[in-house]
Amino acid sequence: MTGVDGLRRLALAVLLAAPTASAGVSFVPPQRYGQVELSSRSYAAKVPPVVFDHWRHRARFTCRLCHVDVGFAMSAGQTEISASTNRSGYHCGACHNGKTVVGGTPVFASCSAGRNVDEAPRCRRCHATPDPARLKKDYEAFAAKLPKKGVAGGVDWEEAESKGHIRPLDFLEGVSIHRAPLRMDKEIVIASSGWMTDVLFSHRKHSVWNGCEVCHPEIYPSTKSGTRKTSMIQISAGDSCGVCHTKVAFQIAECQRCHVNPVK
Amino acid sequence: MSRARGWLAASVLGVAVAAVALPGPVALAQGQGAPAQDWKKEFEEVCAKTQDAMALPLKELESLVARCDKLKPTIEKLDESQRKVYARRLKVCRDLYQFVIESRVKE
Numbered sequence: 111m112t113g114v115d116g117l118r119r120l121a122l123a124v125l126l127a128a129p130t131a132s133a134g135v136s137f138v139p140p141q142r143y144g145q146v147e148l149s150s151r152s153y154a155a156k157v158p159p160v161v162f163d164h165w166r167h168r169a170r171f172t173c174r175l176c177h178v179d180v181g182f183a184m185s186a187g188q189t190e191i192s193a194s195t196n197r198s199g200y201h202c203g204a205c206h207n208g209k210t211v212v213g214g215t216p217v218f219a220s221c222s223a224g225r226n227v228d229e230a231p232r233c234r235r236c237h238a239t240p241d242p243a244r245l246k247k248d249y250e251a252f253a254a255k256l257p258k259k260g261v262a263g264g265v266d267w268e269e270a271e272s273k274g275h276i277r278p279l280d281f282l283e284g285v286s287i288h289r290a291p292l293r294m295d296k297e298i299v300i301a302s303s304g305w306m307t308d309v310l311f312s313h314r315k316h317s318v319w320n321g322c323e324v325c326h327p328e329i330y331p332s333t334k335s336g337t338r339k340t341s342m343i344q345i346s347a348g349d350s351c352g353v354c355h356t357k358v359a360f361q362i363a364e365c366q367r368c369h370v371n372p373v374k
Numbered sequence: 375m376s377r378a379r380g381w382l383a384a385s386v387l388g389v390a391v392a393a394v395a396l397p398g399p400v401a402l403a404q405g406q407g408a409p410a411q412d413w414k415k416e417f418e419e420v421c422a423k424t425q426d427a428m429a430l431p432l433k434e435l436e437s438l439v440a441r442c443d444k445l446k447p448t449i450e451k452l453d454e455s456q457r458k459v460y461a462r463r464l465k466v467c468r469d470l471y472q473f474v475i476e477s478r479v480k481e
Contacts, residue, residue, distance in 0.1 A: 178466060181459040190458045198455035287418045292425040323424055323466045327473035334480050 137262040137361060141249030144358040150187045160236045164358045168267065169276040170212055174321040179286045180204045184328060184353060196221040204285050260364040268315065292317055299371055308371035329353050413448045417460060420445065421467035427474045435475050442468035
């Protein structure tokens with residue numbers, strides 16, 4: 111990269127920060143990034159909602175394993191998860207059954223038959239309001255040896271896997287289907303409008319953890335170039351790339367990680 | 375001695391009755407289990423090709439979509455927990471095959 115390119119990218123980063131900031135985008139602390147509240151049934155059942163931290167799980171499993179094989183939907187409220195499905199060995203219960211061994215330890219069982227959370231310490235492992243201090247401490251211990259990247263200081267999952275720090279499972283016995291390995295290396299240049307640099311989209315990077323089904327057709331219903339125009343405002347609201355890049359994958363305010371192609 | 379013979383006779387009769395009566399329920403249980411395995415086997419076969427979808431011929435993709443559609447009513451009759459999970463998994467798999475078909479046609 112030449113000095114001119116560097117200056118140009120810096121200028122673009124500053125310019126890009128303005129619309130993202132105006133869209134309400136700011137950096138979420140890494141321990142809270144990807145936090146999802148599962149509450150569609152909990153209030154009716156008079157139990158505290160489950161606050162799910164993606165980072166605790168993504169070091170161990172691919173996105174595809176949970177969002178395709180286990181059946182967790184990509185949109186809130188679509189999974190129809192319940193204590194009953196968990197107890198039957200589905201959803202959280204696919205792993206949280208007291209039998210499945212991950213990393214040499216049996217995974218604690220989810221959802222007892224009783225509803226009194228205060229009397230069942232097991233329930234409080236998931237059905238509890240997170241303690242911010244403990245969450246931060248847990249995250250720091252978890253991420254201490256993992257590579258970080260970007261201004262938000264989040265884990266660089268790609269490098270963490272390539273260097274062998276994490277080995278996300280992509281197959282769960284009794285749940286997953288034996289499939290041929292996916293080979294998808296097609297890279298796509300997504301043209302940006304006006305002064306923005308183009309996005310270089312790597313299918314290889316995305317499909318290794320997502321397969322095809324996580325994105326197509328639910329998030330991307332067409333592959334034909336130019337059929338869909340998405341603005342950063344839409345993305346920051348959770349559309350398109352924002353489905354993952356506002357919740358789990360690196361934050362969208364890190365513009366230069368996608369907008370990597372030279373200015374036209 | 376006669377009491378022992380009586381017990382022996384009763385035991386033989388009991389075994390004989392069981393031999394005649396049991397195959398019914400056993401066969402019934404197997405019969406109930408077999409269709410359950412059939413739907414799962416079909417589901418696993420039909421959804422095992424998502425990784426290869428881009429390379430599959432159009433006719434095979436259309437056949438896979440048809441098999442998904444045929445399987446859907448069976449999955450919708452499963453118990454609630456199974457239905458929630460497998461109906462979604464089937465939809466995701468079917469939609470991908472349909473997506474590849476449509477992408478191919480557009481090209």
